[in-house]
Amino acid sequence: MPELPDVETFRDLFERTSLGRDIADAEVRSPEMLEDADPEALVSALRGSSFGEAARHGKWLLARLESGPWLGLHFGMSGRLVFLDDGDEPAHTRLLVRFADGTALAYDCVRKLGHLALVDAPEELVEAHRLGPDALSLASRELERARGRRGTIKGRLLDQGVVAGIGNVYADEILFQARLHPATRVDELDEERRRRLAGAVRRVLRTATDRDADPGAFPAGWLTPDREEGAPCPRCGGTVIRTRVAGRSTYLCPACQQAP
Ligand SMILES: [Zn+2]
Incomplete structure (x- = not known):
């Protein structure tokens, strides 16, 4: 998509x-x-x-x-x-x-x-379409407003009314890079983790754009090129699992992204 x-x-x-x-x-x-x-x-x-x-x-x-x-x-x-x-x-x-x-x-x-x-x-x-700010321009400030909001961080990343542009695949990559479990509740994010998340949004989207959105050209250590159940985690060598968060198929490494 x-x-x-x-x-x-x-x-x-x-x-x-x-x-x-x-x-x-x-x-x-x-x-x-x-x-x-x-x-x-x-x-x-x-x-x-x-x-x-x-x-x-x-x-x-x-x-x-x-x-x-x-x-x-x-x-x-x-x-x-x-x-x-x-x-x-x-x-x-x-x-x-x-x-x-x-x-x-x-x-x-x-x-x-x-x-x-x-x-x-x-x-x-x-x-x-009630779109939020573009994910490449204002992600940080908008994600800061996460405080006090309900729902999971994956659900929030996918909500086009909060930040526009992120879909299922890049949401998983962003959360993998930020080492955050997708089902973490928004209101449980502390300052440090919110910063980590906002940084990962910018870094992942910029890097993917610079590499023409071609997973074959993504950096080593990214999840997307081997986004499948049972694949080795590119960071720790553990096993990537598939689960469901925010109603969507979600890939993550349980060792790198600890469940809330
Ligand atoms: Zn891992």
Whole structure:
């Protein structure tokens, strides 16, 4: 599932390929994935315009059109962007933006769990989805506000209304790096552990983004590349277990991350 570092790789691809190209036409193949916009409004905003800049908030990629509005792309469980120079379009293209020079950009999403939006400004999308600050910008301060809150720290990391951008895989990596058990209750975190957690959020997301969200390129000592039950813990050699926290499959090392 695309999380913040994955969406950063989509932004990178988008910026390298699609900024400034004249848009000849667009096709909305799955109009049911559109939020609060009709397909014709989206197509007419795209046609004859071009993309001026890209931004990201949490798991949303936003692209400003020179005609005014912003196109918002959320990648759900399996979405991705594919730039088409001469190749075939992917099998599950939901939106196809055709450029005047013959190239195209495809938003491909196998399961229709992603979303497309047309908004006047990124803040509109942030408000509509009640998103918290982006995990790379404000994680520390927001996590500091954990004091007095109920629930588990994993649940809090996954709550897009608290910090936006972290999903199931990176939540486990962050907690592994911070040596905190995912089921630790938020109100049981002392000052030192809150700092450790906030530091791990920044370090894990920055490092993963710098390495193009490719687990094969992650540092030694990370959990994600061998995220499976029974795998050896990359830190202590113990055994990684799978359990359930905050309603989600959770991988951890019981020796490194002591149960609360
Ligand atoms: Zn361990």
